[in-house]
Amino acid sequence: MRRFGELEQQIMDTAWAADRPLTVRQMLQCVDRDPPPAYTTVMTVMDNLHRKGFLVRCRQGRAWSYRPAESRADHDARLMAEVLGSSADPAATLLRFVGRMSPEELNRLRALMPEPPGGGR
Amino acid sequence: MNVAPLLIAYAGLLTFAGPVLLRRARWTDKAPRLALATWFSLAGSAVAAAVLSGVVLVVPYHPVGGGLPGFLRSCLAALDHQWGPTGARLVATTALLVTAVTAARLAYAAVVVLSRQHRTRRAHLDGIRLRARPDRRTGTLLLDRATPAAWCLPGDGGTVVVTTGALRAVDAAGLAAVLAHERAHLAGRHHVLTDLARVLRRAFPGLPLFAQLPAQVDRLVELRADDVAAGRSSRRGVATALLALALSGAPRAALAASGGDTVRRVERLLAAPERLTGLARGGVVTGNAASLLLPVMLAAVPAFTVAQLCCR
Numbered sequence: 001m002r003r004f005g006e007l008e009q010q011i012m013d014t015a016w017a018a019d020r021p022l023t024v025r026q027m028l029q030c031v032d033r034d035p036p037p038a039y040t041t042v043m044t045v046m047d048n049l050h051r052k053g054f055l056v057r058c059r060q061g062r063a064w065s066y067r068p069a070e071s072r073a074d075h076d077a078r079l080m081a082e083v084l085g086s087s088a089d090p091a092a093t094l095l096r097f098v099g100r101m102s103p104e105e106l107n108r109l110r111a112l113m114p115e116p117p118g119g120g121r
Numbered sequence: 122m123n124v125a126p127l128l129i130a131y132a133g134l135l136t137f138a139g140p141v142l143l144r145r146a147r148w149t150d151k152a153p154r155l156a157l158a159t160w161f162s163l164a165g166s167a168v169a170a171a172v173l174s175g176v177v178l179v180v181p182y183h184p185v186g187g188g189l190p191g192f193l194r195s196c197l198a199a200l201d202h203q204w205g206p207t208g209a210r211l212v213a214t215t216a217l218l219v220t221a222v223t224a225a226r227l228a229y230a231a232v233v234v235l236s237r238q239h240r241t242r243r244a245h246l247d248g249i250r251l252r253a254r255p256d257r258r259t260g261t262l263l264l265d266r267a268t269p270a271a272w273c274l275p276g277d278g279g280t281v282v283v284t285t286g287a288l289r290a291v292d293a294a295g296l297a298a299v300l301a302h303e304r305a306h307l308a309g310r311h312h313v314l315t316d317l318a319r320v321l322r323r324a325f326p327g328l329p330l331f332a333q334l335p336a337q338v339d340r341l342v343e344l345r346a347d348d349v350a351a352g353r354s355s356r357r358g359v360a361t362a363l364l365a366l367a368l369s370g371a372p373r374a375a376l377a378a379s380g381g382d383t384v385r386r387v388e389r390l391l392a393a394p395e396r397l398t399g400l401a402r403g404g405v406v407t408g409n410a411a412s413l414l415l416p417v418m419l420a421a422v423p424a425f426t427v428a429q430l431c432c433r
Binding site: 005052080083084094095096109113 | 242244245247248249250251252255264266268270271272273274282287299302303306311312315342343346362363364366367368382383384387388391
């Protein structure tokens, strides 16, 4: 199973909120968990995130310091672009409930709507 | 007479006429699963015929003895006899090329496409997991985005991702329909089918049957998932959920060029369900089996020779 899912999220959130690259030790001080995670755990998770390309690192003295590879907004925008299909073959990797539609198709869909949806517009 | 030209003609017929006939057929939307089986039967028969055509060119018809060396000698002798010494070499080379190139292209495309798909999905899911929270109630990953969307990814038993925008767009019944649709994709291993279609397109580019396969498979797995979801809730329920998700929220980045099938899906769900009769169904199944068996049977004589060789 995914052992570090929540911790991964916390570490990325901390990295996104920080205004400078953080070392493992600095990250350990920022992550608010009870019980506090072990140094080696945080190091492992940060190394994993670096390996997956979410964190980039540079030498700071004798330790590595890490910062996000892209901003949180860019990260979210990229994920949604992968879903909504800006690539040439969007259905190739994931199967979506509703695909892309042209304005003309949207108009035809509106005509099919049996009754106006409750609330909203 | 050698059956190699027959096999090549058969492969050509399937590749060029097959997609025209199948796209014109009326029954495919009534039985999407059967239609998927038919598309892949056509593709499988065409590939098998091409591979076997090379084999039958070099393998002689009459039974031979003397183990592998004897077998090869008799192959060459038969070729010599039929085509003359120079012709024999040419025929043997052509035959081996046809078989080897077809098989190698397929294997190479499979490696390239499948590993790329795996990597892309892995990276996407890793990115999602940094931002989504697991929703125990629905067993999905919930992503806090206003754009209504729901999608699924295979691996680790499959993952369904839903945005908060999608939750706002549908009611409880609508959400159940959406989830049933996505789980039908996962349970039906639809990603395997869409991947396989792309492997075949990459292996044999430019040939109509293989060029059209991905779009057709994408369309048919959606129809199949709609049908499964409709069985869990109702056809009207799935149609309503589709409309709600399609029409709500911010206008999508609408690219006029990309033809979707959402309108067709909604119309199909709102109309009375259409079933194929048992007879029609049996006819299609028989046709699929026959199309797959034909190249094997055409090649059966040389295959029989090889079998005899192995038994001695």
